[in-house]
Amino acid sequence: MTAPTHAGRYRIEQLIGVGGFASVHLAQDDELRSPVAVKILADNWARRRDVRERFLQEARLLRRADSHLLVQVFDIGELDDGRPYFVMTYADRGTLEERLAGGPLAVDETLRLMSDICQGLAVLHSIGVVHRDLKPSNVLFCSRPEGGERVMVADLGIARSTDHLSGLTLPAGSPGYQAPEQLYFDGAPDARADVHGLGALTYHMLTGRVPAKPEQRVPPSALRPGVPEAVDAAVMRALDPDREVRWSDAAAYAAALSSPTVALPEDPPEAPQEERPRRPGRRMALAGGTAVVVAAAAAVTAMAVTASQRPDPPAPGTTSSPPHTGTATSGWLRADSGIPDEYRELIVRAGTSCKEPGLSPALIAAMLKVESGYDPGLSDPESDEYGIARWTPRVLWHWQPGGLQSPKPEPPFSAELSILSMGRFMCALGPKVRDLPGDPALKLAALYRSGVDPLKRANGIPEQWRDYTGKVSRYMRDYQPA
Structure with a gap:
C-alpha cells in the first residue's frame, strides 16, 4: 500500500521504522511547528479487531502514564483507508540499540541511563502495567530544549495491565530479554518480568552482550573488569530464573543498582509514595501521582x-x-x-x-x-x-x-x-x-x-x-x- 502523505493534520515526511504490526513515520505538526512520530497500524492487521484494539490500547496506556520518561501520546485518529494511528514524541537521537552497536557503554553512563529507564518502568508499575518487551530498540533518546537528552521507554504493544494478568497470558517478549515465565502460556508475568528485562538491559550495556542462558551466565564483571560488586549482585539477582528471587519491581532494582553495598535476597518495598496519610484536613493528594512515584522510585532503598x-x-x-x-x-x-x-x-x-x-x-x-x-x-x-x-x-x-x-x-x-x-x-x-x-x-x-x-x-x-x-x-x- 502507498505510504500516506498525511495523518490528520500531520504531514508525513519519511518512514523511520517498521515492526511486525505497525510502521513509524517522521511527520511535521505544521500548526505547532514541531516534529512528531506517527505510528500507523499495518493494513493487513487493521481488519483484525483484536490486533486493532491492542494497538489502540498501547496509545491509551502511554497517555494514561503521561510521563516524560515514557514516549508520550498527543493525538489519535484514522487514515482515510481506516487504519488507526497515534501521534507521539519524536526520538531525534535514536535508540539504545544503535548506541550498543558500537560496543558496551561506560559503567557510570550505564548506571545513569538505567536510573532513568527504571524510573520510567516504575511509572508503569505504579499504574498496574507490565511492559513485557524491554530491549534496546525500545529505549529511545530525545533532545532537550535546554541541551542534553532524555531517555524514553517505548513500545507498549504487548504490555498488559495487571488487572488482566490472572487470565490466560500468551508467550511474549524478545529472546535474551524475556523472563522465563514469558515463554509459557498462562505464565502471568508481573512486574518481576520487567525486572528481568531491566537486568538484561544492564548486562548488555555493561558487557556488550545479551545475557547467556542461566547455566552459562557469568557476572558482568567477568566480562567487564571494574563493574562494582554491588552492581554484579543486583544484576544477577534481577536475571534469576526464579521470579520469587528477583527484585519485586523497577523501583527496588533501581535502588539496588545505586546502593554501595551488595544486595541480599529480600522482599523490598514496592512502588512507593513519598507522602504518608495525614489527619483531617491534611490528607495526602494523589493528583499527579506518577510524578510522586517517579521521584520516590529513585530513592527506594531495599x-x-x-x-x-x-x-x-x-x-x-x-x-x-x-x-x-x-x-x-x-x-x-x-x-x-x-x-x-x-x-x-x-x-x-x-x-x-x-x-x-x-x-x-x-x-x-x-x-x-x-x-x-x-x-x-x-x-x-x-x-x-x-x-x-x-x-x-x-x-x-x-x-x-x-x-x-x-x-x-x-x-x-x-x-x-x-x-x-x-x-x-x-x-x-x-x-x-x-x-x-x-x-x-x-x-x-x-x-x-x-x-x-x-x-x-x-x-x-x-x-x-x-x-x-x-x-x-x-x-x-x-x-x-x-
Missing part, C-alpha cells in the same frame, strides 16, 4: 532482611535484630509499658525490619500509641484513615507486602498489615532524610506524617509536626527497656 537472615534475640538493652517470630520481646519493649500483648511481636518485627538509624520497636509502639491509642478498629472516613496505624487505602496499597501487585486493601485493615507496612515505609524512605539534622527516630516519625520533601524544606522536623514528635518521644522513653 533494606528489609528475611526471617532466615535474622540472628537470635538480644539480651535486654542490646541492638541486634530479633527473630522473625517468637514471644520474647522484653529485650525490645518494657513488659510493664501498657503495650497490648497481641501487638508486641508485630511491633518488634516492624521496628527491626532493617538497620535504619532511629528505627526501633519502641518507636513503632510510640507512634501507634499517638496515632490511634492501639485501636485496630479506628475509622476516620473524613480523612480516609483507618486502623491502628491510620493508613489511607491508596497509600497502604503501595507499602503492603506485595505492593501494587497485591489487591488494593480495603478497610478494616488488620493490625498485622498496618504495623508491618510501617516498617517497610521507614526502611524505604528513611535513607532520604538520614543526613538531615535532628534525632533519627523523631525524623522517621515526622517522615511518616509529612513525607520526604517537607523535611528537606525544613532541614529537619517541620514545625507543624513537633507536637506530634514530642508525644512520640515521651512514649518512646516509657517503652524502651531499662
